[in-house]
Amino acid sequence: xxxxxxxxxxxxxxxxxxxxxxxxxxxxxxxxIWPGLxxxxxxxxxxxxxxxxxxxxxxxxxxxxxSDWVGLEHFRFMFEREDSLKVxxxxxVISALKMIFGLLAAVAFALLLNEVRSTPWKRxxxxxxxxxxFLSWVILGGALTDILSQKSLLNRLLASMxxxxxxxxxxxxxxxxxxxxxxxxxxxxFGAIVFLAAISGIHPSLYEAAIIDGANRWKQTLHITLxxxxxxxxxxxxxxxxxxxNAGFDQIxxxxxxLVYERGDIIDTxxxxxxxxxxxxxxxxAVGLFKSVVGFSLIVIAYRVAYKYAHYRIF
Amino acid sequence: xxxxLRRSSLFVFAVVTALAVLLSAxxxxxxxxxxxxxxxxxxxxxxxxxxxxxxxxxxxxxVEEIVAxxxxxxxxxxxxxxxxxxxxxxxxxxxxxxxxxxxxxxAYNTKLxxxxxxxxxxxxxxFVYDRVLASELIxxxxxxxxxxxxxxxxxxxxKELYAEYPQVWYxxxxxxxxxGLPVLSAGDxxxxxxxxxxxxxxxxxxxxxxxxxxxxxxxEAFVHRDPDGNGKKDTIGMSAGLKDNVFSVIGDASWxxxxxxxxxxxxxxxxxxxxxxxxxIQPNAKQALVKYSEWMKKGYLDKEAALMDxxxxxxxxxxxxxxxxxxxxWNVGWPLGDVKKNVPGAVVKAFPLPAGPNGQIxxxxxxxxxxxxLFRKDFKHMDAIMKYYDAxxxxxxxxxxxxxxxxxxxxxxxxxxxGEPVYDESKIPGGKIEAKKVILSNDExxxxxxxxxxxxxxHNGKAPETAFEKYLYGLGGEVHQAGAVNYEMLPYxxxxxxxxxxxxxxxxxxxxxxxxxxxxxxxxxxxxxSPDSFDEFVRKWKSSGGDEITKEVNDWYQSVNGNR
Numbered sequence: 001x002x003x004x005x006x007x008x009x010x011x012x013x014x015x016x017x018x019x020x021x022x023x024x025x026x027x028x029x030x031x032x033i034w035p036g037l038x039x040x041x042x043x044x045x046x047x048x049x050x051x052x053x054x055x056x057x058x059x060x061x062x063x064x065x066x067s068d069w070v071g072l073e074h075f076r077f078m079f080e081r082e083d084s085l086k087v088x089x090x091x092x093v094i095s096a097l098k099m100i101f102g103l104l105a106a107v108a109f110a111l112l113l114n115e116v117r118s119t120p121w122k123r124x125x126x127x128x129x130x131x132x133x134f135l136s137w138v139i140l141g142g143a144l145t146d147i148l149s150q151k152s153l154l155n156r157l158l159a160s161m162x163x164x165x166x167x168x169x170x171x172x173x174x175x176x177x178x179x180x181x182x183x184x185x186x187x188x189x190f191g192a193i194v195f196l197a198a199i200s201g202i203h204p205s206l207y208e209a210a211i212i213d214g215a216n217r218w219k220q221t222l223h224i225t226l227x228x229x230x231x232x233x234x235x236x237x238x239x240x241x242x243x244x245x246n247a248g249f250d251q252i253x254x255x256x257x258x259l260v261y262e263r264g265d266i267i268d269t270x271x272x273x274x275x276x277x278x279x280x281x282x283x284x285x286a287v288g289l290f291k292s293v294v295g296f297s298l299i300v301i302a303y304r305v306a307y308k309y310a311h312y313r314i315f
Numbered sequence: 316x317x318x319x320l321r322r323s324s325l326f327v328f329a330v331v332t333a334l335a336v337l338l339s340a341x342x343x344x345x346x347x348x349x350x351x352x353x354x355x356x357x358x359x360x361x362x363x364x365x366x367x368x369x370x371x372x373x374x375x376x377x378v379e380e381i382v383a384x385x386x387x388x389x390x391x392x393x394x395x396x397x398x399x400x401x402x403x404x405x406x407x408x409x410x411x412x413x414x415x416x417x418x419x420x421x422a423y424n425t426k427l428x429x430x431x432x433x434x435x436x437x438x439x440x441x442f443v444y445d446r447v448l449a450s451e452l453i454x455x456x457x458x459x460x461x462x463x464x465x466x467x468x469x470x471x472x473x474k475e476l477y478a479e480y481p482q483v484w485y486x487x488x489x490x491x492x493x494x495g496l497p498v499l500s501a502g503d504x505x506x507x508x509x510x511x512x513x514x515x516x517x518x519x520x521x522x523x524x525x526x527x528x529x530x531x532x533x534x535e536a537f538v539h540r541d542p543d544g545n546g547k548k549d550t551i552g553m554s555a556g557l558k559d560n561v562f563s564v565i566g567d568a569s570w571x572x573x574x575x576x577x578x579x580x581x582x583x584x585x586x587x588x589x590x591x592x593x594x595x596i597q598p599n600a601k602q603a604l605v606k607y608s609e610w611m612k613k614g615y616l617d618k619e620a621a622l623m624d625x626x627x628x629x630x631x632x633x634x635x636x637x638x639x640x641x642x643x644x645w646n647v648g649w650p651l652g653d654v655k656k657n658v659p660g661a662v663v664k665a666f667p668l669p670a671g672p673n674g675q676i677x678x679x680x681x682x683x684x685x686x687x688x689l690f691r692k693d694f695k696h697m698d699a700i701m702k703y704y705d706a707x708x709x710x711x712x713x714x715x716x717x718x719x720x721x722x723x724x725x726x727x728x729x730x731x732x733x734g735e736p737v738y739d740e741s742k743i744p745g746g747k748i749e750a751k752k753v754i755l756s757n758d759e760x761x762x763x764x765x766x767x768x769x770x771x772x773x774h775n776g777k778a779p780e781t782a783f784e785k786y787l788y789g790l791g792g793e794v795h796q797a798g799a800v801n802y803e804m805l806p807y808x809x810x811x812x813x814x815x816x817x818x819x820x821x822x823x824x825x826x827x828x829x830x831x832x833x834x835x836x837x838x839x840x841x842x843x844x845s846p847d848s849f850d851e852f853v854r855k856w857k858s859s860g861g862d863e864i865t866k867e868v869n870d871w872y873q874s875v876n877g878n879r
Contacts, residue, residue: 060431061455081827150618151549169622170841257558258833259621259841265830276425278826279447281432 054286074286083265084287091266091291095247097180099240105188107233110195111221126196129189141254144182145169169255172263179264183251191236198232199225238306242299245291267291372409373696376438377755379415380423384649385752388727388745397724398753405718406703408696410755413438424448437691440700442498442756444686446486449495450816452689453487458494459690461697465493468701472712476762483684485814485875496704497684498756502763505681506808507567508800509669510632510640510651513662515542523666527574527606530639530669534615537638543658552615553639556628557837560829562679565650566628567641570678571606573809574671575599579679581832583813583868591812591872593865595832596856601849604839611840621837626650633657641668644770644797648790665797667804680808685758707754711762713783721782723750723759729786736782738789767805770798815875818867824860831856 023030049064054074056067078084109129116122132140147154148168155165168178206224215223249268256264267287275284307313379393387396394412402408416423424445431437437457443449452458466474477483480499487495511523516533519540524530534552536542542550556566562581563569569580576599578584583591594600610616617623617631625642629650632640635658640651647663654661670676688704690697709717721736722729727750729736730743740747751759769787773779774795779788787795817825835852838844857865 059451059455060428060434061452061457063434077823083827083830145619145622167618170619257621258830258837259843261830261834273830274826276421276428278822278829279428279451280822280826283823 050285051289053282054289056282058282058285060281070282074283075290077283078287078290083261086262087265087267087270090263091245091247091268094176094179094252094264094266095244097176098183098248099237099244101180102184102187102191103233103237103240105184106191107195107229109188110192110199110229111225113192113196114199114225115217115221126189129192131189132186133190135186137248137250137254140182140186141251144178144255148178169257170259172260175256175260175264179248179251179255183248194232194236195229198229202228234306234309238299238302241302242295244298245295372403372407373699374409374411375440375696375700376411376413378413378423378427378438378441379753380418380442380757381415382418382752382757384749385757386748388748393753396753397727397750401724402703406699406706408699408703439694439696440688440690440755442686442688446687446814447817447822449486449687449689453489453494453816457692459692459694459697460492460494461496461690462491462493464697464701465496468698470701470705473701473705473708480683480763482814482875486684486816487687489816495690496688498686498688498758498760499763500681500683500685500758501761501766502683503681503767503801503805503808504645505564505643505679506801506804507570507641507668507678508644508797508804509570509666510642510647510663510797511666512542512638512654513664514660515638518542518544523664524669525667526670527571527672531610531615534610534639535613538614542638543635549636551617551631551637552610553641554617554623554628554632554637555620555641556623556625557620557840558622558624558627560833561836563625564643565646566623566625567679568607570641570668572600572603573677573679573807574669574675575602576675577677577809579677579809579811580836582679582809582811584809585812591865591868593856593861595836596853596861601846604836604849605846607840608842608846612842616840621841635661644801645794647793647797663793665800667800668807676804676807677809678804678807680810682811682814683763685761686756688756703755704760707756708760710751710759710783710786711765713781722786723754729789736785738786764805767798767802770795771802774799812872813868815868815871818864818871820860820863820867824864827859828856828861828864831859 052064053067055069055071056064057070057073058064058067113122113125116125146152149155150165150167159165166174168174202225206228207220210220210224245267247266247268249266249272252264252266252269253272256269271284271287271291274280274287381393385393387393391397393415399410402410414426416426424443427441427443427448431452437452465477469477476499483497483499484493487493487497511533515521515537516523519536519542521533521536522529524533537550537552539548541548554566555561555568556563557568560581561568561572562579572578572580572594576597578586578592578594578597578599580595580600580603582594584594584597586592607616611618611620617628617637619631620628623631629640629642629646631637632651633653635654640646642651644665647665651663654663668676668678690700706717706719709719710721710723713720721731722738725731726743726745727748728743729738729747731737732742737743738747766783766787769784773784773788774792777784779785787798831852835844835848839846839849
């Protein structure tokens with residue numbers, strides 16, 4: 001105990017000196033991190049206090065202090081409602097499909113784009129596939145409703161090929177298909193950025209060695225590019241697992257209708273209707289909290305799995 | 316190795332940056348899109364000296380819902396326009412807008428709810444259409460009891476008018492006290508009439524349908540006999556919006572329910588036994604749904620109807636591909652006015668609703684009040700507000716002493732010519748706009764059913780005499796014709812009987828029951844569910860809280876009828 005006590009001031013003095021020197025050099029970086037930290041605190045941590053609503057019969061005018069406590073009443077009601085489980089299942093399925101196929105599409109696109117030789121051509125393609133990412137679902141929702149309408153060009157074509165038009169947004173199975181495909185179409189270009197960065201970071205000497213060994217482009221992709229990308233694929237996949245219960249409110253809200261409630265209603269649209277249309281804030285919070293807890297558990301599991309099988313640590 | 320480490324940390328950096336971009340994008344989109352309230356230019360007005368307020372104008376804070384029909388001219392805004400100037404100069408009231416929000420996607424109500432949740436201070440006065448919100452605020456004890464203030468400050472003519480319709484006070488009454496001012500509506504401006512493309516009827520040599528069978532014949536012809544003459548089978552019978560629910564002011568589908576019985580879906584109707592019952596679970600709802608599903612199968616309805624709200628249904632009609640449409644009589648001007656721009660020679664005419672078996676007709680009636688003007692608990696200026704309110708009624712009463720007897724603002728909704736008001740679009744410099752949309756209640760406070768009869772008279776050739784009649788005359792013959800049909804249909808209107816605050820069970824089960832109803836109805840119409848699933852729906856509706864709600868609603872009904 002004693003030597004440590006005597007050693008402590010000395011160490012911290014030298015540390016202070018070192019850090020003082022470092023601060024002088026790095027203060028702009030410290031300054032730059034503040035707006036981000038403040039925003040995260042403001043929008044991500046501060047609102048956490050509102051969770052108490054889930055355990056109260058919350059009345060806005062009475063506030064948190066004045067509202068009655070009801071314990072787990074809202075959670076009980078949630079599992080009593082027959083459509084709750086359906087909604088959770090929909091969220092899970094839609095989101096999982098989006099995640100898996102979105103990841104595959106982004107990786108495949110990055111690999112293919114990597115094979116394009118002409119730089120201007122490559123840039124053009126890349127810009128074109130980014131574009132949809134920057135359009136909001138309000139606009140795309142309107143456009144999709146028209147493009148997929150039963151009198152649209154597309155459906156007339158389908159009708160001439162298969163005999164009848166497809167009611168993309170009105171049949172449960174097709175609705176899910178439409179939601180997943182349109183989301184992937186919108187996001188895969190943006191998602192590929194990270195993978196393109198990973199590919200450009202692979203050392204050329206690896207390819208040179210492979211060429212000498214007689215590997216063609218396909219073999220190079222299979223044995224060099226893909227293995228080098230593996231860690232980043234795992235990282236992206238793991239991180240997106242935390243969003244597994246975010247099936248995309250903007251998209252579903254702009255596309256769904258009573259015909260496809262059965263397969264298209266997700267937790268977020270459900271919470272929206274509860275809180276904003278029916279004013280049942282407490283119940284809506286309970287559902288939202290449930291969603292967060294499940295999402296959190298999943299990211300912990302995914303993280304463990306990623307560490308175990310890919311030896312990759314994010315944190 | 317070191318190099319690779321650096322590279323892999325570069326990847327992580329790339330990921331983190333991408334995530335940060337995404338996060339900040341999410342944070343940005345989460346913020347409510349409120350417009351920063353612009354301070355009205357507060358130049359001291361010269362006429363202040365005339366005002367009775369010696370210490371200058373009183374400031375009253377409020378918020379405003381921007382509705383689609385709110386149009387501005389002369390570079391005015393929601394916060395600074397003829398109304399704010401008029402209120403300041405004539406009534407010594409300086410309205411200060413804390414915020415404004417659009418009515419689209421319920422943004423105004425959402426923002427109001429959110430500001431409540433955040434415990435922001437209430438504005439001094441504000442106008443809501445949402446009875447649920449009003450009742451929440453009343454329960455919270457946040458609102459002013461205006462019972463005495465109304466007796467003391469309301470003008471005799473307003474008191475007399477409100478005494479005629481005591482039921483309008485129900486939603487704001489708690490323990491005998493009145494916590495808000497319901498703004499009276501015109502009484503029948505939301506009742507449904509039928510609109511048909513008259514040019515299609517004439518082209519195909521058809522008579523306007525009087526019964527459901529004739530209605531089907533007309534739709535059959537509209538679908539199969541190429542009414543738009545483009546050689547393609549691309550027309551449909553009728554347009555309706557089914558996305559949100561079957562009843563709507565625009566693109567209504569609830570009228571057919573009335574052809575099979577008096578129970579109107581989505582509202583509480585009085586039965587022969589004197590009790591109130593929910594309309595969507597009655598047998599006539601099943602008959603109507605079965606009829607709709609037949610029509611859907613035959614191609615009379617738009618295949619996309621479930622994806623459309625009323626506005627979209629109107630757009631489809633305006634595109635010239637649909638022959639029949641249901642909505643309030645004024646729909647002929649907006650939104651249906653556009654059909655003439657898209658299809659040269661299109662003629663839209665209003666007709667009475669077709670009768671079901673045994674001549675049965677019923678349609679949903681308009682609430683006797685449009686919305687409710689609410690006041691913050693410690694609001695002090697009820698005297699000024701009631702004076703202001705009486706002045707706004709000037710147009711409705713149009714007595715000689717009323718400043719607003721000609722209209723709301725000269726140069727906006729009327730112009731003066733030789734001492735007489737004129738309402739022609741062409742006579743008003745810079746165009747005619749609906750000036751009244753910017754007042755506190757978003758629409759004029761009305762004398763119920765007064766204008767309905769005027770439309771009928773004007774349509775039947777009566778010359779307009781009073782300013783009120785001249786104003787309505789200025790709306791044009793199409794509106795008169797539709798308004799006259801609306802007047803003739805008045806006996807068939809079935810009012811919502813439950814206008815109290817939402818009951819306890821209603822609040823908890825509202826979302827579930829609504830979803831159940833919408834899903835069942837649309838599925839039956841589309842043939843995705845058999846008509847018999849309706850019986851299953853009724854059973855489930857009752858067992859999932861519906862029975863309790865019915866009991867609570869009837870308890871309320873007993874209590875208000877006992878009081879009378």
